[in-house]
Amino acid sequence: MFRRLPTTLPTDATYTTAPSLSSLGYLINSSNQLRYTTHPTDPFRYNITTSERFNDCHSEAVKAFVNAEVISRLSSLGIQQLWLPSLTTEKPKGNEAVLPILVTELEKLKVAKRIVVVVNRSIEDLGIWSARTARGEAGIEAGSVISLIKDMRAREAARGEEEETAFVIANSGQLLYSHKQKRAMSMAGWQAMQRPSALHAAPIVDEMANRVEGSRTVEEHLRSVMRMVVGSEKFVDKQARMFLIGVGDGSNEVCKILEEMCMSCSDGFAIYRDPANDVARFRQWQETEHRCDCTGGHSAFPDQLKPLRSGK
Amino acid sequence: MLARRSRAWGLSSHPLGTPLANATSAESLVEPKAIMQGGDIDEMSTLDEYIYPSPTVSAGATANAEEVMQKIGAGILDWFEQVAAADDLAQTTSGEGYVNETLEVSEEVLKEAQAAAARAGWDDSASGSNDEEDL
Numbered sequence: 001m002f003r004r005l006p007t008t009l010p011t012d013a014t015y016t017t018a019p020s021l022s023s024l025g026y027l028i029n030s031s032n033q034l035r036y037t038t039h040p041t042d043p044f045r046y047n048i049t050t051s052e053r054f055n056d057c058h059s060e061a062v063k064a065f066v067n068a069e070v071i072s073r074l075s076s077l078g079i080q081q082l083w084l085p086s087l088t089t090e091k092p093k094g095n096e097a098v099l100p101i102l103v104t105e106l107e108k109l110k111v112a113k114r115i116v117v118v119v120n121r122s123i124e125d126l127g128i129w130s131a132r133t134a135r136g137e138a139g140i141e142a143g144s145v146i147s148l149i150k151d152m153r154a155r156e157a158a159r160g161e162e163e164e165t166a167f168v169i170a171n172s173g174q175l176l177y178s179h180k181q182k183r184a185m186s187m188a189g190w191q192a193m194q195r196p197s198a199l200h201a202a203p204i205v206d207e208m209a210n211r212v213e214g215s216r217t218v219e220e221h222l223r224s225v226m227r228m229v230v231g232s233e234k235f236v237d238k239q240a241r242m243f244l245i246g247v248g249d250g251s252n253e254v255c256k257i258l259e260e261m262c263m264s265c266s267d268g269f270a271i272y273r274d275p276a277n278d279v280a281r282f283r284q285w286q287e288t289e290h291r292c293d294c295t296g297g298h299s300a301f302p303d304q305l306k307p308l309r310s311g312k
Numbered sequence: 313m314l315a316r317r318s319r320a321w322g323l324s325s326h327p328l329g330t331p332l333a334n335a336t337s338a339e340s341l342v343e344p345k346a347i348m349q350g351g352d353i354d355e356m357s358t359l360d361e362y363i364y365p366s367p368t369v370s371a372g373a374t375a376n377a378e379e380v381m382q383k384i385g386a387g388i389l390d391w392f393e394q395v396a397a398a399d400d401l402a403q404t405t406s407g408e409g410y411v412n413e414t415l416e417v418s419e420e421v422l423k424e425a426q427a428a429a430a431r432a433g434w435d436d437s438a439s440g441s442n443d444e445e446d447l
Contacts, residue, residue, distance in 0.1 A: 114396065130378035138382060148385045155389060241399070243392050247381055251320070255365055258313055 009197035013057035032139035060192035112166030119250035328372035331415035
């Protein structure tokens, strides 16, 4: 009888444990493009080996450093991370599963008169339009929300406006939390975590332990963002005007929430008769729902929305 | 609300910003649905793909959804500015604020949409149906 000892199994890719982007052999040039340190004109290549597993791990490792660079550049534009569900700007030190969203610095968010809420595709990391675009010729700014924020700032500067438009960027892509790595990650990131050997399967996702409270699904996450951040007077001025951007499948969630806000009640447009202020109408909807005398519509309100209405 | 105050950018071979469709409602599509499903209009959910909740314009000639935001980011901000300007004006004039205008969808775009629907098997006359093989 024979058995194979664990030490003889093929080793898994170790890219995801790399300490820096340069240790993976990359740099970010002055045009914001990812390039090889040794060949500064060569762009990122996915197929660096004949093993799909190694290529995926390498790609995810690079992606993690690009994400960190984007977060860093956003902080210089006044955008910071806000951790859910604790609603703190510092990452909680406990064992609680948390995930970050991006928001304008809280002092500015609180007084902003216009707020853009972005719900990105559920396969992308926080603040990244497209990982491939960010790693490609277009560069990390064009491939992330940095481009949108810089465009907005340029427009405001051209108009001579002093008040900045605030941003709230939901994180519908990184809904898994690894207690081992102490960070939120996408399913692709989860699959790329280093395994005991190349023959081991990916860690099993525990639907309780590896999910963040209030953000177990994209829909739940968006409701949490809308309820705890955008709909909360602690963070947002009552008179602020809200603009929503949904990208790809993120637009489905945006449409679903907007339709529920307006269509669950058969007299929905009576509540929303004045279209001048979206946030005010959002709150008005929360406050007037129980007084509305339409028939049948209220039973259509999903359970998840109840805290919204009772939180007034 | 989506029909009145939202806009969608969809993948299309037409230049960026070309109007593709106006917002439509489920009610307005009952008749085409009945034809398509041989008179059975009970299964409303299967017809969601026919409904455009928002007026839709082209996101520009791209086959790659990943590049869309790179292309339309400025267009989104332009549109937001339009909405904000109309709402600001409404506050001073007691007007209604921003409401989507009806987009003028060209004949060419409409024909292409019909052809695409036929190719997708929504039209009985389209080839490629394999219902018989399924039996």
